Every structure is written in structure tokens, then in C-alpha cells.
Amino acid sequence: MTAAILCLLLAGPVLLVAGSPVYKSDNGTVPLVLWHGMGDSCCNPLSMGAIKKMIEEDIAGIYVLSLMIGKNVIEDTENGFFSDVNEQVSTVCSQLAQDPKLKGGYNAMGFSQGAQFLRAVAQRCPSPPMKNLISIGGQHQGVYGLPRCPGESSHICDMIRKALNNGAYTDLMQKHLVQAQYWHDPLNDDLYKKHSRFLADINQERAVNETYKKNLQLLEKFIMVKFLQDTVVDPVDTEWFGFLKTGQAKETETLQDSVLYKEDRLGLAAMDKAGKLVFLASAGDHLQFTREWFNANLLPYLR
Numbered sequence: 358m359t360a361a362i363l364c365l366l367l368a369g370p371v372l373l374v375a376g377s378p379v380y381k382s383d384n385g386t387v388p389l390v391l392w393h394g395m396g397d398s399c400c401n402p403l404s405m406g407a408i409k410k411m412i413e414e415d416i417a418g419i420y421v422l423s424l425m426i427g428k429n430v431i432e433d434t435e436n437g438f439f440s441d442v443n444e445q446v447s448t449v450c451s452q453l454a455q456d457p458k459l460k461g462g463y464n465a466m467g468f469s470q471g472a473q474f475l476r477a478v479a480q481r482c483p484s485p486p487m488k489n490l491i492s493i494g495g496q497h498q499g500v501y502g503l504p505r506c507p508g509e510s511s512h513i514c515d516m517i518r519k520a521l522n523n524g525a526y527t528d529l530m531q532k533h534l535v536q537a538q539y540w541h542d543p544l545n546d547d548l549y550k551k552h553s554r555f556l557a558d559i560n561q562e563r564a565v566n567e568t569y570k571k572n573l574q575l576l577e578k579f580i581m582v583k584f585l586q587d588t589v590v591d592p593v594d595t596e597w598f599g600f601l602k603t604g605q606a607k608e609t610e611t612l613q614d615s616v617l618y619k620e621d622r623l624g625l626a627a628m629d630k631a632g633k634l635v636f637l638a639s640a641g642d643h644l645q646f647t648r649e650w651f652n653a654n655l656l657p658y659l660r
């Protein structure tokens with residue numbers, strides 16, 4: 358089937374069924390910022406390009422910015438593997454701050470690793486204001502494993518897997534390998550907490566940065582989509598901010614069971630109480646959804 362073939366070729370989201378667009382006429386729209394996932398780029402006509410086009414068809418007049426990290430599509434794709442995430446986030450922050458169309462605020466939608474990167478934007482850069490953050494298959498507690506690489510990048514993944522096993526928390530890896538920067542090893546919790554430059558920082562593992570906590574709570578909604586048959590993300594619980602229990606690599610815990618939540622180190626418990634956290638599930642593998650599902654579940658948050 359076409360859909361199955363597509364998902365072997367593509368790293369990006371795959372729309373399984375094409376439906377007919379719904380046109381709206383007014384321009385009372387909220388701009389939307391997209392951050393693509395690993396192995397993908399801002400402008401691939403079959404993935405992010407298709408998503409952008411679909412949303413533009415559904416919400417007439419909307420401004421959709423699909424982030425390009427680097428000077429061109431090749432750099433953008435490479436930067437999804439080899440770069441410093443903290444620097445990427447800070448570059449994106451300035452780009453958003455300089456875009457006059459975003460002045461009044463924007464919604465953000467991150468695909469896979471792009472989702473945790475956009476959360477960092479929300480926590481570090483409150484201006485312009487992010488309204489809704491939609492995480493599509495994001496890894497908010499990181500990953501422990503790289504079972505399958507999306508798309509055509511499987512040789513890169515073999516290389517990355519080896520490198521991660523040889524020491525994800527060395528300075529070199531933390532500065533240059535993107536996946537190391539959200540590598541979360543439950544068997545080496547101290548190393549993770551001490552040396553993870555990106556994930557442990559935004560997840561308040563070393564200290565509670567009150568600014569992060571305050572900024573994240575400025576969101577109207579934080580929507581997390583989990584893929585029920587995900588074969589790319591390990592453990593899949595991370596898509597709802599859950600993870601493996603510390604000290605072992607079998608049993609998982611939900612966000613609500615975690616220390617992060619119980620001590621409310623990031624404001625997530627407060628957001629949950631206020632009805633700001635939305636947990637959605639989609640049947641299918643990583644980043645695969647139908648237009649019908651998207652329109653029913655996510656489109657309402659973009660209006």
C-alpha cells in the first residue's frame with residue numbers, strides 16, 4: 358500500500374488518508390510554528406510541506422512557519438543529528454522574536470524531537486508568547502534506545518547507537534550529537550543528571566529554575582500525542598512525559614507518578630489541575646495519522 362511504502366521512505370509525518378479540505382473565510386488566525394523531527398527538514402513536500410499545506414487549506418489566511426535550522430535544507434537535516442540543541446533553541450528564540458507576524462503570539466507544533474525543542478523555547482523564551490504547544494510523538498523524558506531510525510537514515514542511526522553506547526554523557530557527545538542531548542539512561546541516573554546539557558536542564562533535574570516553571574505555565578494548553586504502535590521511540594511513555602523508573606530498564610512510570618510531578622518541579626502538576634495538559638493517543642506507528650484524526654483532534658487547538 359502507498360501509505361506503507363511512504364513511511365519506509367520518509368522520516369516525517371505521514372498522512373494516511375487524503376480528505377477534502379474545509380475552507381474558512383475570516384483571517385482571525387493565530388500563527389503556527391512547526392519544528393520537524395529527526396531525519397526530516399522544514400520543507401520536504403511529502404512531510405512537513407504537506408502538513409503546512411494541509412493546515413493552510415483548513416485555516417484560511419493562517420501564517421505557518423516551518424522552522425529551518427541552518428541555511429538550507431541539507432544543513433537543516435544534518436542539524437537534526439549533529440549540533441548543539443541549546444544553541445538551536447536559542448537561534449530559534451531570536452528568529453521568533455524578530456518575526457513581526459508572531460508579535461501577538463503563536464501556537465507551536467513539534468514533531469518527534471522537535472516537540473521537546475519547542476518546549477525548551479516555551480520555557481526559555483516567553484516572548485513572543487506561545488499559546489498552545491502541541492507535541493506530536495515528542496520525547497519529553499528523553500529516550501533510552503534507538504530501536505529504529507525513521508526514513509532512509511538507518512546507517513546514520515547505527516553509527517549514533519554505537520556512539521551513544523560508548524558514552525552519551527561525554528562533553529563531546531553532549532555538544533555535537535543531538536540524540537545524546539536527550540539520552541536518558543535510567544541505569545546511570547547520576548551521570549544523566551550531572552552531564553545531560555539539554556534534557557536534564559529543561560526537566561529541572563539539577564535545580565529548579567523558577568523561570569522555566571513560570572514560563573511553561575503561561576501556555577494555554579500543552580497537548581501531547583502518543584502513538585500506540587510506535588516502533589521508533591523507546592520507551593513510548595515518554596510521549597506523555599512518562600519514563601522508565603530509575604535504576605532499571607523495564608518498568609515504566611507515568612508523569613503523575615514521577616518526582617518531577619509530585620514535587621511539581623516544572624509546574625506540570627499545577628497545569629494538570631488547571632486542565633492545561635491534554636493527553637491524546639493515535640493508533641499507528643510514529644508520526645502516522647490521518648487527516649481526519651488531525652482535523653478532529655488537533656485542528657481545534659489551532660483556531
Ligand SMILES: *[C@@H]1O[C@H](CO)[C@@H](O)[C@H](O)[C@H]1NC(C)=O
Pocket residue numbers: 384386417418419420458
Ligand atoms: C492573515 O493574517 C496573518 C497575520 O497577520 C498574515 O500573515 C496573513 O498574510 C493573512 N492572510 C491573508 C490571506 O490576509
Ligand SMILES: *[C@@H]1O[C@H](CO)[C@@H](O)[C@H](O)[C@H]1NC(C)=O
Pocket residue numbers: 480481482566567568569
Ligand atoms: C533559568 O532560566 C532562564 C531562562 O532561560 C535563564 O536566563 C537563567 O539563567 C536560568 N537560571 C539558572 C539559575 O540557571
